[in-house]
Amino acid sequence: MSDSTIMINKIQTDLIKWFDNHGRSLPWRRTKDPYAIWLSEIILQQTRIDQGLKYWENFLREFPDVKSLSMAKESEILALWSGLGYYSRARNIYKAAHILVSKYESQFPKTSSELLKIPGIGPYTAAAISSICFGEVTPALDGNAFRVYSRLFAMSSPIEKRSTIKDIWTLALPLISNKSPGDSNQAIMDIGSTICKPKNPNCPECPLEENCISRRSGIQHEFPVKLKSIKIKEIEKFYVLLKRGEKYGLIRRPKSGIWGGLWTPLELIPEDWELAKTNKNIDESNIKYLKHLLSHRKMNLYFTYWIGDTFPENKEIQWFSEQDLKRLAFPAPIIKILSEKSYF
DNA sequence: AAGACGTGGAG
DNA sequence: TCTCCAAGTCT
Structure with a gap:
């Protein structure tokens, strides 16, 4: 056995x-139930x-x-x-469940190359x-693993580059135990966190x-090397809550883009x-403001009621009772503003 | 391939 | 209060 093989075996153990x-x-x-593991990984x-x-x-309780x-x-x-x-x-696990049932007899494929074909699995x-x-x-290279490996190997090339990722994968492979590769991967992730x-x-x-x-060399803090710094853009969004009798008017957002498929006020x-x-359709003295941070954006959100019986022209509006709202998906800031400001 | 896509906790 | 960012994937 060569010295490097001995060292690699020692790292493994x-x-x-x-x-x-x-x-x-x-x-x-x-558990080793791939369904439960899959759900945890996506979440x-x-x-x-x-x-x-x-x-x-x-999810496991509702959909075992x-x-x-x-x-x-x-x-x-x-x-x-x-x-x-x-x-x-969420939209991808819906698609994935159908694919698994129809094409995979409700069983998860056992190889990463086959799993890669399923929506939401990268x-x-x-x-x-x-x-x-x-x-x-x-x-299994997540953010933690990239950090651990980039320090372990002192990777001087930026972590964003495809070649760097490939190099890390190649260097990491021998460190994964043949007997319990899952434990090796989870060990690295736990060390990272x-x-x-x-x-x-x-x-x-x-x-x-x-x-x-x-x-x-005492330079562990210099890794991973990153290329880009995040630049934050600011955007503003304006919402009006429509109320007609005991019903609230809401819009379902398109499937693509932010909050796809979720409900918001108009x-x-x-x-x-x-x-x-x-036109005095909104009360300027009663506008609620909420700041919401996205990965690369700062959202300034303004909320108010719509005043008057004539609502803005919009065919997408659907009307819900307070009871109905519990079954609807809302973005977090909408939940926050609607509950904290006691609109409902 | 660079940018879009959420949220809440930590410092 | 403000900045950073955590078990990534998709387009």
């Missing part, structure tokens, strides 16, 4: 050992565990398997997803599911410390908002 002793205890780690995309946990429990999920209406899935964000994930999720559920030896954090990594606690190339373009003010 160190990782597994660390995972057994220090890995996080999470509910979806108590946790760009989402913190604290935030996603409740949703995972709700692929078949029950495939029988749900898209609106039901969206409503259950309401408040979690990145709603294409390179990370495919590798996570195949390694955890089916023992495929492949690195609890030790090898973006700021102030706790290197003395890390099982990889002695093998970490950037740590040897959204006015700035010109119509100004016009409505001129």
Whole structure:
């Protein structure tokens, strides 16, 4: 056995050992059911565990398997997803459930290359599911893993580049245990979230410390190398809540774009908002303001009631009673403003 | 391939 | 209050 093989074997066993002793205890780690794992992986995309946990429990309770999920209406899935964000994930699990039932006999494919064909499953999720559920030896590279590996290998090229990602994948592959690849991947992710954090990594606690190339030079904080900085644009949106008797008028947003498929009050373009003010259709002294941050945008949201019986011309408006609203999917800021400001 | 797509917690 | 960003994917 060569020296490098011995070292790689040691890293493998160190990782597994660390995972057994220090890995996080999470509910979806108590099962190997690919459906439950899949759901957790989709929910946790760009989402913190604290935030996603409740949703995972709700989904598993309402829809315990692929078949029950495939029988749900898209609106039901969206409503259950309401408040979690990145709603294409909800629309995609709806599509995915149908594909799994019709083309895969309700079974999850066992390889990452096959999983990749399913809507909402990208390179990370495919590798996570195949390694955890089916023992495929492949690195699952999420944000945590990229950070850990970029420090471990002191990757000087920017993390956004395709070649860098490919290099990390190749370097990471030998570190994945053939016996329990899922544990290897989850060990790396746990190290990334609890030790090898973006700021102030706790290197003395890390099982990889002695093998970490950037740590040897004390430059671990310089990785991962990133190209771009985020620039925030500001936009304004204007909403008027329509009320007719005991019913509220709402609009269903188009499937694509922000908050796709969700419900909001009527959204006015700035010109119509100004016009409505001129015509005294909105009460200027009673406009609620809410700031909402998106990944690359700052949204300034303005809300008010519509005054008068003549509503803006819009064929999309649908009317709901207060009871109906519970089954509808709303974006988080809409939920916030409607409940906190006690519109309903 | 660069930009769109949410949200709430941390510092 | 403000900035950053977390278990990514899609177009």
